[in-house]
Amino acid sequence: MAEPNEASRRKILVKLGRDEFLDCFQCLKCTSGCTALKLLELKPHEIMKLVRLGFVNELAASEIIWTCATCLKCVQRCPQKGSPYHVIMALRNLAVEREAKVPEAYLKAVSQILENGLSQTIQKITTRKMETFDRTSLKLPKISAPKESFQAVFFKALEEKQE
């Protein structure tokens, strides 16, 4: 059964760099303008309420926190500067720390950054006329990969838990 957990609630506050959650009076401005509401049923005002009440463990294990489109409308429009987007990001970080199920593409992006610095692989583009181009044939400059020391430092940064 769902149960409020004070320690987890504090973890989210630390990640947000706050002493207490700002007063959300459930005006629903965030949810009414949410990009992910219609298709994925994300209701930011519910997340705000649940976190405030301490139901953090449940949210960190839930798939709903991975439905945010990061359009930032909720941050912009919240009259209390409550910022559901930032709360959702903090919940995602907590989910990762707890080794909950994380969408594969995020993990892949991180491993690609570790490998060569960029989150994506270099692609060849096939045009409307079915010709293929890459950076070289487009006469674009060569990408300079970071030195090996980058990998070690980025790995160290990833090990950091905000507590």
Next chain:
Amino acid sequence: MKMAVFWGCRILTSQYAYEMSVRQVFPKLGVELVDLREATCCGDPVKSINIFAADYLAARALALANLTGSTDLLIPCNRCHFTISEAKHRMEINEKLHLKIGELLTEEGLEYDPNIKIWHIIDLLHDAVGLEKIKETVKKPFRGLKLASHTGCQVIRYSDLGRVDDAENPRKLDELINMLGAETVDYSEKLDCCGAALTYSHQDAALSLAGSKIKALQGLNVDALVVCCPACQMMFDSEQKDAGTAVGAKLDLPVLYYTQLLGLALDIEAEKLGLHLNQSLVDKLLTKIPA
């Protein structure tokens, strides 16, 4: 004006047309571009995994910009622009974070100097180069074209951070288009998100978002959609066919970068602007522009 450029991942690895057109148009407007060496990801996808590690990557981009000797940094991608602007802000208000990230950067022999101004193509063109200068430089103004603008989300929100245009009524991209002689439309879906961030977890929903917006624009009979972000271009242009399938509509709207449009008005060859790389039917637009 000397300007360091942080391209981010998507432009360097697939959205080549943006890079090509940016490299073409800015020197013609008196802006000299300097590439960063050994640049890495801005941290955008890493925020979901570990915000501290993302902030480190963002600070690293700024430290690399410092190395060029320029105090101005152009970030043409909306998502990189937001990620780096927010990390910079966090380091400004949180001394502990600033020091911790500074230590990590030292291990790579880098140093972050907060005295750097971040630009996007929108404010660089609109506020620094200036509308008048653009109008004067145009060689082939467009007549009778009706275009729609999509500024995107992360370059206009959230205002407390200092963004390039108004969060609820962005006008600068429209004004920049108008300077080239084309008309712009106001439409009710203007602020709708392209959905790019959802490609990480919900591909179908992402495509539906992009498809709905293009479908609405087709109903308004616009000649093209103009964007200024590689993630938005990916959704509206590269993925347009699949976006159409997702919303059950036949989509054939030309979508292009503002820098490509500007380049055409400056009489730069279409191929140099990467217009052969757009996946949407930009030919439909090009035939309406007198050679």
